[in-house]
Amino acid sequence: MARIYLSPPDLAGSELELLTDAVESNWIAPLGPHVDAFEAELAARVHVPHAVALSSGTAGLHLALEVAGVGKGDEVWLSTLTFAATANAVSYIGATPVFVDCDAASWNLDPGLLAAELAAAARAGRVPKALIVVDLYGQCADYVAIRESCTRHGVVLIEDAAEALGATYRDQPAGSFGDLAVFSFNGNKIITTSGGGMLVSPRKDWIDRARYLATQARSPARHYEHEAIGYNYRLSNLLAAVGRAQLRDLDRRVEARRATNRAYRDALGHLPGWTFMPEASHCRSTAWLTCATIDPAQFGASRDAVIDALAADDIEARPVWKPMHQQPIFRGARVLGGAVADRLFELGICLPSGSRLDDAQRARIVERIVGARARDARG
Numbered sequence: 001m002a003r004i005y006l007s008p009p010d011l012a013g014s015e016l017e018l019l020t021d022a023v024e025s026n027w028i029a030p031l032g033p034h035v036d037a038f039e040a041e042l043a044a045r046v047h048v049p050h051a052v053a054l055s056s057g058t059a060g061l062h063l064a065l066e067v068a069g070v071g072k073g074d075e076v077w078l079s080t081l082t083f084a085a086t087a088n089a090v091s092y093i094g095a096t097p098v099f100v101d102c103d104a105a106s107w108n109l110d111p112g113l114l115a116a117e118l119a120a121a122a123r124a125g126r127v128p129k130a131l132i133v134v135d136l137y138g139q140c141a142d143y144v145a146i147r148e149s150c151t152r153h154g155v156v157l158i159e160d161a162a163e164a165l166g167a168t169y170r171d172q173p174a175g176s177f178g179d180l181a182v183f184s185f186n187g188n189k190i191i192t193t194s195g196g197g198m199l200v201s202p203r204k205d206w207i208d209r210a211r212y213l214a215t216q217a218r219s220p221a222r223h224y225e226h227e228a229i230g231y232n233y234r235l236s237n238l239l240a241a242v243g244r245a246q247l248r249d250l251d252r253r254v255e256a257r258r259a260t261n262r263a264y265r266d267a268l269g270h271l272p273g274w275t276f277m278p279e280a281s282h283c284r285s286t287a288w289l290t291c292a293t294i295d296p297a298q299f300g301a302s303r304d305a306v307i308d309a310l311a312a313d314d315i316e317a318r319p320v321w322k323p324m325h326q327q328p329i330f331r332g333a334r335v336l337g338g339a340v341a342d343r344l345f346e347l348g349i350c351l352p353s354g355s356r357l358d359d360a361q362r363a364r365i366v367e368r369i370v371g372a373r374a375r376d377a378r379g
């Protein structure tokens with residue numbers, strides 16, 4: 001039987017048509033009409049006026065911090081429970097990351113903890129320059145409370161929506177809550193260009209600046225004139241053509257992942273010790289990955305035993321992100337709380353969630369999970 005991957009790329013079917021157009025029109029250089037159209041279409045989709053297509057989501061995070069004026073020695077606070085790219089971008093800038101715990105009700109950045117810690121930081125006269133909030137596994141954080149805290153203390157809010165394209169919070173799209181927001185089109189994300197990203201913002205000056213920096217910081221002149229250190233971060237016209245085809249298929253993809261999430265809940269939700277990542281109120285998640293925690297005593301098998309049982313049948317599952325405050329490279333960094341993220345990492349599992357996963361594959365996965373439990377209970 002074929003291997004089941006965690007979140008493999010999924011072709012929409014119309015990629016070749018748009019790619020052919022790009023090739024036949026000879027626009028295979030970086031930039032071009034498909035890049036412009038992809039930016040406009042994604043911006044419209046997420047209700048944000050300005051967008052710049054980039055070579056990755058990580059590049060988007062890097063440029064977000066740079067255009068927001070974050071510099072060497074500044075503090076940037078961010079969700080500790082995330083993929084390393086979120087924290088790496090802070091280090092690229094030479095800023096100091098401070099990791100913030102999540103809450104058990106949403107697995108996202110804890111808004112109560114943030115409010116209390118920002119108030120304390122303000123009293124001490126060391127408010128961070130920016131806050132990066134991750135929409136974890138496709139679910140938006142609580143932006144009413146988070147925005148209020150950021151506004152009160154003058155902190156730039158950057159939304160890492162890499163996993164959340166197509167999600168909503170209070171009926172507004174993911175990516176519309178930050179002063180800047182970032183999407184990823186990496187191969188494992190909701191839509192993919194094989195590699196790519198997008199930075200969006202209500203502020204035209206910031207997106208113009210990001211576009212300039214992403215294009216080697218070339219000042220308008222006949223010769224090559226540079227007044228800033230630039231990057232080569234733009235998306236190629238070929239990949240933008242693929243992105244446009246993928247974006248047209250977004251709703252189906254989110255529906256498919258949500259259907260998988262429901263199927264897992266129906267099949268496993270009743271098992272003792274098995275608890276799915278909650279869908280917080282006012283949130284409609286992309287269910288980019290379906291995740292759960294496994295209490296080994298109650299469930300009768302540990303998280304790692306379940307991953308092993310799945311692997312034995314060529315099914316890919318993984319632990320929840322290892323919190324950044326536990327990563328060797330960030331040892332010694334300040335962390336606000338951390339126990340909730342620690343527990344989610346200890347007990348949490350991510351299940352195969354690709355947007356082409358079918359009933360037979362889901363049945364095979366469920367059977368292995370239930371089987372792991374029986375075997376462990378017998379042993």
Ligand SMILES: *Cc1c(COP(=O)(O)O)cnc(C)c1O
Binds near residue numbers: 059184186
């Ligand atoms: C994938 C991801 C990124 C990085 O995106 P790339 O396009 O792979 O650079 C950043 N943050 C989170 C939360 C992600 O899941």
